[in-house]
Amino acid sequence: MGHALAIIGLGKIVRDQHLPALAGCDALTLAATVDPVAAALPGVPHFASVEAMFDAGIRLDAAAICTPPQMRAAIALPLLARGIGAFLEKPPAAGMAQAALLADAARCSGATLFTAWHSRMAAGVEPARQWLAGRVIEEVTITWREDVRQWHPLQPWIWQAGGMGVFDPGINALSILTAILPDAVMLEAARLEVPGNCQTPIAARLSLRSANGTPITADFDFRQEGEQTWRIRVDTDAGALLLDNGGAVLTLPGSAPAIAPDEEYPALYRRFAHLLDTGTSDFDLAPLALVADAFLLGEVVQVDDFHE
Template structure:
């Protein structure tokens, strides 16, 4: 850091993802100090808590950065308040409930000369940079994404994920799309979408997507929130000179049947390294490509009603 030694930061929304990932990543990064939280319920032991974001912004002008970890439907208003108050903003994924509101946040951040970071944590998985470099020199023929997990395990009691803007199975599925858009040399576009929506819910529990790209490239993606037992987060890619696979959410890279690397739990550490860089440079890093693919999936989606989902 060129002009600061420690950046005080506040976490807004102290739910499961904040406690599991953001708190340890902030504490493990010497560029940051976790100075406060914002939560209408209990915050974190030993950390100052404010019931409302407006209270934090008014009472702690010495905290220049906030990490917004509340559900996406609530993120735009909070980000707008923080940016208007001159704070740097980190957005947990997905960055917002709509594309338009995130685009507006970019303009607001640019006008206030503050950093805005729309995070895609899976892009910081250990195998992703090497996969991108290897694919850059090859003709990609086909991509197969299988992203299946147990919603009861990862989102217990979180009703917001089933509401409009909550994304349903695309909450994890967008992680795969963030890797896809990071490692492919050329963009692809959606051509087919099937959404399985539980009776009485507003968002899908499973989805099947098909994409096309240049030179005949095809991409198939299957997302499902009903998988019990071992969880599956795999991307398999066939090229003109061999195959590549990313498994365990991008933590494990295999090329031509040979495992190249395996390293877990580095994603959020990477996010906060990047956020420190952005704050130092007062830059904006917002890539909407994964969210655009999800929006297209809803626009083209053929809806199939399936059995009700109950906790």
């Protein structure tokens, strides 16, 4: 039967990605769902709150928390206290202090804690990391521009404090960046463009640097129309490496683009099942720390109001 898992939050990402991935994972069994608004799935116990699920006596080994980020820490803490492993959709929390509390709770209870950076599981990411190892990295340029109306329709939480705005997709790029570079990365400066009727940025420009001095720039924008762009370019002493389509397509110098099927979420659940089996955690906060620093250090510029 595998580990008994609850899914908390039944939004678009769950229906598009989590449920199909779980259906193909024998190591995990969907035991319950929690959402105060969404309809139940056929044949799966459904609850309006985590407390109601606890009261019903559902046996759980783990839970995937797929709510807006503002809610994740408060939901995860009582689960971890009961020894229930937590799979946290990205970003794992709305702030670094919340994330630190989760790490402490997992250490105290021995529960598994997993930051599910799905873009790190894109087909080109691990080959890119291996190719870059030992090479001189001269410059990194990130261009992550998409249409928010297409990818986040009618999701007002993304514009509220803690919702991340354009960093909701942008943190995917930072998760890849911190996975493929051999050195740690720090933020030096940021420009955040915030609509007058929102609390989070619709666009951001970041200046970063690796520990060995490599300059890195990132351009995040939610206002892209037409072709969408999710690209990381790494210039090295051996030529330029390109990761396109969010890490799915890798192009090495002198080679044709390498394209592979999308296996991000199946790979995440396989990884989570392994962590549960071994009683270990994988809780990397490097991408979240860079976003937090952008809010701390960034120059805020007001731009036109955003309307769906």
